[in-house]
Amino acid sequence: MSEVDGLNRLQFADGADAHLIGGRPVTGNAGFEVIDPATGRAFALCPDASRADLDAAVAAARAAFPGWAARTYEDRRALIAALADRISAAADDLAPLLTREHGKPLAQARMELAVSGHHMKQLSALDLADEVLRDDERGKVELRWHPLGVVGAIAPWNFPIALAMHKVAQALYTGNTLILKPSPYTPLTTLAIGRLVADLLPPGVLNILAGGNDLGAWMTAHEGIDKISFTGSVATGKKVMASAAATLKRITLELGGNDATLVLEDADLDLAAAGVARSGFYNCGQICMAIKRVYVAEPVRDAFLGKLVEKVSALKVGPGSAGGMDMGPIQNGPQYEKVKAYLADALARPGAQVLTGGQVLPGEGYFIEPTVIAGLDETVPLVCEEQFGPVMPVLSFASEDEAVQRANDSRFGLGASVWSTDETRARAVAGQLMAGTVWINRHGLNESDVPFGGMKESGYGREHGVLGIRAYQELQVVSRPVG
Numbered sequence: 001m002s003e004v005d006g007l008n009r010l011q012f013a014d015g016a017d018a019h020l021i022g023g024r025p026v027t028g029n030a031g032f033e034v035i036d037p038a039t040g041r042a043f044a045l046c047p048d049a050s051r052a053d054l055d056a057a058v059a060a061a062r063a064a065f066p067g068w069a070a071r072t073y074e075d076r077r078a079l080i081a082a083l084a085d086r087i088s089a090a091a092d093d094l095a096p097l098l099t100r101e102h103g104k105p106l107a108q109a110r111m112e113l114a115v116s117g118h119h120m121k122q123l124s125a126l127d128l129a130d131e132v133l134r135d136d137e138r139g140k141v142e143l144r145w146h147p148l149g150v151v152g153a154i155a156p157w158n159f160p161i162a163l164a165m166h167k168v169a170q171a172l173y174t175g176n177t178l179i180l181k182p183s184p185y186t187p188l189t190t191l192a193i194g195r196l197v198a199d200l201l202p203p204g205v206l207n208i209l210a211g212g213n214d215l216g217a218w219m220t221a222h223e224g225i226d227k228i229s230f231t232g233s234v235a236t237g238k239k240v241m242a243s244a245a246a247t248l249k250r251i252t253l254e255l256g257g258n259d260a261t262l263v264l265e266d267a268d269l270d271l272a273a274a275g276v277a278r279s280g281f282y283n284c285g286q287i288c289m290a291i292k293r294v295y296v297a298e299p300v301r302d303a304f305l306g307k308l309v310e311k312v313s314a315l316k317v318g319p320g321s322a323g324g325m326d327m328g329p330i331q332n333g334p335q336y337e338k339v340k341a342y343l344a345d346a347l348a349r350p351g352a353q354v355l356t357g358g359q360v361l362p363g364e365g366y367f368i369e370p371t372v373i374a375g376l377d378e379t380v381p382l383v384c385e386e387q388f389g390p391v392m393p394v395l396s397f398a399s400e401d402e403a404v405q406r407a408n409d410s411r412f413g414l415g416a417s418v419w420s421t422d423e424t425r426a427r428a429v430a431g432q433l434m435a436g437t438v439w440i441n442r443h444g445l446n447e448s449d450v451p452f453g454g455m456k457e458s459g460y461g462r463e464h465g466v467l468g469i470r471a472y473q474e475l476q477v478v479s480r481p482v483g
């Protein structure tokens, strides 16, 4: 153990001291430190699951599966609604812990918790009824949807609760049981939620294990887990896919992005500037589907950038717990170093022009000013890689064809957007963009009843909506002759 603030020995955080296995809190011996990104110092310990803990969780989930799978959708919907209500009702109580471990402003932490409950209800309201494919002189053919068994859900740190709870709702509503692993950077609020909801579900239906990357790798290789729902980086997604191949697990991969936005010359520039600033800097730019590259038509470049810079330079940056902040620190040390390196490299390029920001803030914590940089091209890592932070490159284009070609010249394909007052033109451009979602005159809306996922290396499969949730089910065809 190490010192916290030079005074106390590190301890487990209140309500976040145990895994949830088979409906019971289980505290392991080992613990790892959780850092407050606003100070860069450890503030709590987190229990670290062992292989034996994983085996116990898998056994509990397998034992609970037949009973849970046999329930009706209505039954499961009611229990998920109870779970969602309890999380939403605890938003005020849990938000300080989420802010402490994540860094995001308190109001945004509260919002994440409340919205998670809302999305869980939306997901468990989807109509997943079996279908009759045909019933005619050739016989009757039905499509019936079965649960898969035990799902392993592996979550990242950028929206620790929302992204995890989407997986919980989708897996449980479809009749699967679940083992959820939060990111080691942000495990505590998830464990606290486990404590909070433990009595609502039959034991073993929802299990939560905190641990490091090894725990994730054990899950992807475990013979007792039937599907992995993974959200995280492209690099880890590839490891998950390779490891899951050994047991032919079903997988859904929600991975990184380098979303381009195209501001056409007929765009409403006020709307576009506000939307680009919001999408690019909310959550400190740490959103898979954040705008990470801006392409603006040359004739409106200066007018648009003036408006964008006005919005971005007005953002307030500071500790999430301080109140009134728009942006907190970068969530963790390695990500902070990565964003600083992208920034330093970009600043050193001939022609680079900082339009606002550009500074790493002095003092403790992982703070970087919201930054907009012009004068770069696609050879610069800040432009062609996923920066996942508050540093936005802006480029200009002479023709739409050129803009589309440059936007598509990427191994990523998560989201993209087009700003234009001409609906026909915007739809034509959208149709040429190789991205799982293309927004017109907005960017980054997350709705649980709409399928979401990436093309190319941004993912494999979809989550959300009926099309996404079907990935938590196995299709069975039942066929019989007439009469």
Ligand code: NAD
Pocket: 154, 155, 156, 157, 158, 159, 163, 181, 182, 183, 184, 211, 212, 213, 214, 215, 216, 217, 218, 220, 231, 232, 233, 234, 235, 236, 237, 239, 240, 253, 254, 255, 256, 257, 287, 288, 289, 386, 388, 414, 453, 454, 458, 459
């Ligand atoms: P990450 O890949 O480092 O970690 C994600 C999770 O995987 C963590 O829980 C981690 O412990 C676990 N993990 C690490 N190694 C593993 C392994 N070998 N096997 C199994 N699990 C392993 O990602 P991150 O840094 O936590 O998250 C940021 C990334 O997530 C960004 O690239 C972002 O774009 C992406 N993301 C995508 C979406 C989406 O919906 N497409 C949403 C949010 C974040």
